[in-house]
Amino acid sequence: MQCSWKSMVLLALASIAIQYTAIRTFSTKPFNLLCSVGLAPTGHAVNCSLKDLTRLGQETPEGSDRGCDEVSSHTPSSYSFSLPSYNASKRTHILILATTRSGSSFVGQLFNQHPEVFYLFEPLYHVQLALLPRLAQSRNLAERRVMLGAARDLLRSLYHCHLSSLESYIRPRPVNHSTDKLFRRGASRSLCSLPVCQAPLSSEEQNLVLADEGECVRRCGPLNVSLATDACRAKRHAAIKTVRIPQISDLRALIEDPRLNLKVVQLVRDPRGILASRIETFRDTYRLWRLWRATGHRPHNLDLGQINTVCEDFLRSVSVGLARPAWLRGRYKLLRYEDLARFPLQKTRELYSFLGLVLDHSVEDWIINNTRGSSDLSSRQKFTTVRDSAANAENWRVKLSFDMVVYTQTVCQPVLELLGYKTVFHPRELRNLSHSLVEDRTFLPFF
Numbered sequence: 001m002q003c004s005w006k007s008m009v010l011l012a013l014a015s016i017a018i019q020y021t022a023i024r025t026f027s028t029k030p031f032n033l034l035c036s037v038g039l040a041p042t043g044h045a046v047n048c049s050l051k052d053l054t055r056l057g058q059e060t061p062e063g064s065d066r067g068c069d070e071v072s073s074h075t076p077s078s079y080s081f082s083l084p085s086y087n088a089s090k091r092t093h094i095l096i097l098a099t100t101r102s103g104s105s106f107v108g109q110l111f112n113q114h115p116e117v118f119y120l121f122e123p124l125y126h127v128q129l130a131l132l133p134r135l136a137q138s139r140n141l142a143e144r145r146v147m148l149g150a151a152r153d154l155l156r157s158l159y160h161c162h163l164s165s166l167e168s169y170i171r172p173r174p175v176n177h178s179t180d181k182l183f184r185r186g187a188s189r190s191l192c193s194l195p196v197c198q199a200p201l202s203s204e205e206q207n208l209v210l211a212d213e214g215e216c217v218r219r220c221g222p223l224n225v226s227l228a229t230d231a232c233r234a235k236r237h238a239a240i241k242t243v244r245i246p247q248i249s250d251l252r253a254l255i256e257d258p259r260l261n262l263k264v265v266q267l268v269r270d271p272r273g274i275l276a277s278r279i280e281t282f283r284d285t286y287r288l289w290r291l292w293r294a295t296g297h298r299p300h301n302l303d304l305g306q307i308n309t310v311c312e313d314f315l316r317s318v319s320v321g322l323a324r325p326a327w328l329r330g331r332y333k334l335l336r337y338e339d340l341a342r343f344p345l346q347k348t349r350e351l352y353s354f355l356g357l358v359l360d361h362s363v364e365d366w367i368i369n370n371t372r373g374s375s376d377l378s379s380r381q382k383f384t385t386v387r388d389s390a391a392n393a394e395n396w397r398v399k400l401s402f403d404m405v406v407y408t409q410t411v412c413q414p415v416l417e418l419l420g421y422k423t424v425f426h427p428r429e430l431r432n433l434s435h436s437l438v439e440d441r442t443f444l445p446f447f
């Protein structure tokens with residue numbers, strides 16, 4: 001590529017500059033200090049070492065979870081330097097690792113609806129926009145690396161509630177820590193309710209604001225980042241959804257950071273379902289696929305790149321996850337979207353149990369309100385799935401032509417096998433919805 005080294009240098013410099021401003025205010029405390037002043041279990045004199053912490057962080061959530069990352073409830077004011085001021089008592093940080101049109105908004109809601117979780121919807125959108133404008137999903141390795149470095153730094157800051165780090169990436173640059181340009185702000189309950197949203201609202205209006213993203217943006221006015229930071233600190237846990245991290249190994253540095261207590265939920269979906277959904281949603285990018293569906297002829301210049309990337313990223317991540325490396329112990333759960341669509345309550349309970357969090361009834365209520373057949377009990381309800389975002393996990397089977405399905409299957413064969421999605425060999429098999437293409441598999445987390 002012409003001039004590519006120049007653009008890479010520029011890109012790297014831009015990234016470093018942005019990261020520098022982002023990190024400047026965020027002083028990383030030496031680990032041992034944190035450990036000796038109160039991150040040790042209450043009332044115990046424990047000398048923490050990095051090794052201890054790693055081990056403790058990997059214990060089962062049900063088991064002894066009194067780790068060095070459990071903050072004593074004593075006030076830190078008697079110490080000579082400041083601890084994080086939020087209540088970090090066994091804070092769990094959750095990352096939903098997903099790709100577009102795989103049901104990630106639905107999974108995000110499972111945390112967004114929890115009153116003790118601070119949820120952010122795609123904050124990395126701003127990193128991508130600032131560093132790689134117009135390059136939606138760069139396949140250039142060097143560019144990807146720069147982006148990922150910035151993305152990791154930002155994630156770390158956000159989990160620590162340094163929301164101002166995000167400001168460096170928002171365009172136009174927020175003034176006085178206030179912005180109306182935060183991507184999908186309305187998708188986060190915390191950012192649409194008190195104290196962040198200070199508009200005087202009746203309880204009816206408040207419900208409207210929480211139910212409708214646009215209403216939130218209209219009623220709540222510009223986002224006050226300082227107030228959002230306070231809201232983040234006031235919550236016990238934080239969850240971030242992203243479709244902008246390709247593979248689990250890209251998160252290794254964060255997962256291995258014992259101070260972060262990061263747990264990753266990798267959401268996967270049948271790539272044929274992802275394809276069908278993207279064709280409907282991203283009409284420009286998938287124009288040639290629509291042409292294929294309309295004409296019955298595969299365009300010669302069809303770009304297989306996007307679906308290839310999905311399958312490669314899935315294959316790499318899931319292979320790593322299923323190989324159960326030590327660094328993922330207790331920190332990785334694979335979730336098939338189809339399973340969640342069929343058994344939303346049961347799968348959500350499993351999810352919370354893996355995370356070691358108490359499932360709040362408001363999450364269950366939300367699931368019941370937003371799904372049909374969520375009684376979970378009978379397999380006859382297999383295909384009466386979730387409304388809205390989770391609608392019809394298998395309805396791609398009537399939306400894609402048989403040729404398109406076969407073509408995709410060929411490209412994605414290894415990952416279909418790995419995840420338990422059956423290939424079809426005949427149109428009759430494809431359209432017969434009483435014949436499920438999702439094999440029963442359980443992907444248990446490992447501890």
Ligand SMILES: *[C@@H]1O[C@H](CO)[C@@H](O)[C@H](O)[C@H]1NC(C)=O
Pocket residue numbers: 045046047
């Ligand atoms: C912690 O370290 C100090 C000094 O190194 C030692 O005297 C003390 O016994 C240690 N405490 C524990 C619980 O290991």
Ligand SMILES: *[C@@H]1O[C@H](CO)[C@@H](O)[C@H](O)[C@H]1NC(C)=O
Pocket residue numbers: 073074087088089236
């Ligand atoms: C931290 O949160 C826990 C659970 O919400 C609560 O029991 C505890 O009192 C809080 N500690 C402080 C210092 O606020």
Ligand SMILES: *[C@@H]1O[C@H](CO)[C@@H](O)[C@H](O)[C@H]1NC(C)=O
Pocket residue numbers: 175176
């Ligand atoms: C930012 O705050 C300063 C001081 O409070 C004020 O003078 C200025 O007008 C504010 N700028 C904007 C754009 O609101």
Ligand SMILES: *[C@@H]1O[C@H](CO)[C@@H](O)[C@H](O)[C@H]1NC(C)=O
Pocket residue numbers: 176177178224225226227
């Ligand atoms: C944001 O909230 C803080 C804390 O209440 C307040 O001091 C500040 O003036 C607010 N900023 C803006 C731009 O309204």
Ligand SMILES: *[C@@H]1O[C@H](CO)[C@@H](O)[C@H](O)[C@H]1NC(C)=O
Pocket residue numbers: 362363365366369
């Ligand atoms: C569920 O629906 C009921 C009735 O419409 C409503 O009162 C309740 O607030 C809803 N709960 C959630 C969590 O959406």
Ligand SMILES: *[C@@H]1O[C@H](CO)[C@@H](O)[C@H](O)[C@H]1NC(C)=O
Pocket residue numbers: 428432434435
């Ligand atoms: C559809 O699949 C079911 C279950 O595999 C099978 O019993 C049935 O005969 C199939 N129907 C048709 C029309 O192929």
